[in-house]
Structure formats: C-alpha cells, structure tokens
Amino acid sequence: MRALALHPDVVVVAGAVLGVNCVIVRGAVEAQGTGAEPVAAGMEPAGAETFVIDSPVLPDELDALPTLLAQAHFPAPSGLLATHGDWDHLLARLAFPTAALGCGEDTVERLRARPGEAQRALRSFDEGLLIDRPRPLSLGSVQGLPLPGRCDVGERELELHPAAGHTSDGMAILIGWAGVLVVGDYLSPLELPSFSDGGDPTAYGATLERLRGLLSRADHVVPGHGPVLDCARALEILEEDLHYLAELGEARKLPAGRRGAAQQRIHAANLAALGQEDL
Numbered sequence: 707m708r709a710l711a712l713h714p715d716v717v718v719v720a721g722a723v724l725g726v727n728c729v730i731v732r733g734a735v736e737a738q739g740t741g742a743e744p745v746a747a748g749m750e751p752a753g754a755e756t757f758v759i760d761s762p763v764l765p766d767e768l769d770a771l772p773t774l775l776a777q778a779h780f781p782a783p784s785g786l787l788a789t790h791g792d793w794d795h796l797l798a799r800l801a802f803p804t805a806a807l808g809c810g811e812d813t814v815e816r817l818r819a820r821p822g823e824a825q826r827a828l829r830s831f832d833e834g835l836l837i838d839r840p841r842p843l844s845l846g847s848v849q850g851l852p853l854p855g856r857c858d859v860g861e862r863e864l865e866l867h868p869a870a871g872h873t874s875d876g877m878a879i880l881i882g883w884a885g886v887l888v889v890g891d892y893l894s895p896l897e898l899p900s901f902s903d904g905g906d907p908t909a910y911g912a913t914l915e916r917l918r919g920l921l922s923r924a925d926h927v928v929p930g931h932g933p934v935l936d937c938a939r940a941l942e943i944l945e946e947d948l949h950y951l952a953e954l955g956e957a958r959k960l961p962a963g964r965r966g967a968a969q970q971r972i973h974a975a976n977l978a979a980l981g982q983e984d985l
C-alpha cells in the first residue's frame with residue numbers, strides 16, 4: 707500500500723492488489739484571503755472533517771487506515787463515500803465500522819435490490835487468496851445522495867456527479883478546492899471500459915462526456931483502479947476509451963499499453979455481452 711498526498715487536504719491510498727485507490731479528503735475551515743494553504747503542515751485544523759472515498763481491499767491495508775489518518779493529522783472520518791456498488795469499493799466500513807456510508811441514490815437502489823451481493827463477492831475474492839477477515843462486512847444503513855448534488859465536508863464542499871455505465875450506478879466526486887477528480891471505474895490506465903450489473907456502452911460514453919467537462923477543473927484524476935493521472939493523460943485515456951466504445955465489436959487493436967492478458971479478458975467479456983466473438 708502506498709499513500710500519496712495530492713494536496714494538503716487529499717491523500718490517495720493505492721492498494722497492493724487490483725490497483726484500487728482509496729481517497730481521503732479533509733475539509734478544513736476555509737482559509738481567508740486568496741492562495742493561502744488551508745492548513746499549516748503538521749496540525750489538525752479546528753473544525754475539520756474527514757471523508758473516506760472507496761477503499762483498499764486487503765485486511766492489513768484497511769487496518770492501517772486509522773493510523774495513516776492520524777499521522778496525516780486528519781480527524782477520524784465522519785463519513786464514508788463509495789463511487790459505486792461494486793464490492794471492491796465498499797470495504798471502508800471494515801476499517802471504520804461506526805462511520806456512515808453514503809452513495810448515490812442509484813447505488814443505494816442497487817444495494818437494496820440485491821442484498822448480500824457485495825458480501826458474496828468479497829467472500830469469493832477472499833477464498834481465492836485464502837484471506838481470513840476478523841469480521842464480516844456490514845454496510846449499515848446506507849445514505850442515498852442525490853446526483854448531481856453537493857456534500858459538505860467541514861466548511862468545504864464536494865461536488866457529486868452521476869457516473870453510470872460501468873454499472874447501473876455510479877458517482878464521480880470533484881474535490882474542487884484541491885483540484886482532484888475521483889471518477890470511480892472510468893479512465894483507468896490499467897483496465898478497458900467494462901460493463902456489469904446493468905452497465906452499458908451508451909451510458910458509459912455519456913459518463914465519459916460528462917467527465918470531459920470536469921477535467922478542466924482537475925489537476926489530478928483518481929481512477930478506481932490504476933495510477934493517478936494528470937489532466938492531459940486522463941483526456942488521452944478518455945479519447946481512447948470513446949474510440950474503443952465506438953468500435954467495440956469490430957476487429958481492432960486495443961489501446962496501446964492496455965493489450966495484456968487482463969485487458970484481453972475484459973475485451974472478450976465485452977464482446978460476449980454483445981453476442982460476438984473476438985475474430
């Protein structure tokens with residue numbers, strides 16, 4: 707697990723498996739004047755609040771999160787957010803069992819419609835790697851957030867944008883004051899566009915266009931899986947992915963840097979979903 711500070715108020719924790727990213731954001735008391743950093747380094751600001759977005763997946767990584775927050779002088783999280791309802795984004799409650807989880811309303815609907823799905827997927831992942839967890843995953847009462855919408859963190863504000871297409875649900879989070887855009891399972895330099903649980907290429911493309919409009923306000927883009935991107939690289943991947951979607955089903959090469967065995971598997975699954983075989 708690696709932790710990377712993108713801004714005094716934003717830390718990304720990159721997990722050791724699946725390339726998963728967890729974003730920790732602190733909303734401090736708004737700085738007066740312009741250009742001032744909101745918080746002096748090494749101090750926990752009064753009135754600050756912390757949210758944890760998505761999660762790492764390994765038990766040791768989850769166990770390390772509270773210490774990491776304390777070392778970074780972030781208060782214990784008052785809320786958890788998940789970009790969508792796939793199990794690998796929902797595990798933060800294993801680290802912070804009393805914090806409430808908030809998701810887009812479409813994610814809450816998905817979780818309600820299929821209770822226990824995340825737990826079953828987690829169990830199958832754990833069985834594959836012989837992982838034994840000290841306690842089961844309980845999501846608690848998940849709070850639905852309207853999309854688009856806003857969400858206060860301390861005296862700051864997160865912008866929440868709809869991002870369905872990979873699945874039937876999804877939320878991108880713009881941390882405007884820090885110039886960080888958290889996109890969920892889009893714009894991954896590791897994965898190809900993929901669809902499950904009600905996702906589809908048309909909605910996926912519409913989400914990419916929506917993200918395009920947000921990129922100009924972001925210095926850093928954090929995909930659900932893979933390294934953090936600058937705005938230019940994110941835009942490159944966005945164009946590659948739109949091109950991939952437009953030509954999905956035609957015989958074509960996968961985007962450069964994404965032609966390995968894992969991406970071939972995703973591509974084959976996409977073609978199978980369209981009722982075609984890779985020729």
Ligand SMILES: [Zn+2]
Nearest residue numbers: 792794891930
């Ligand atoms: Zn994911």
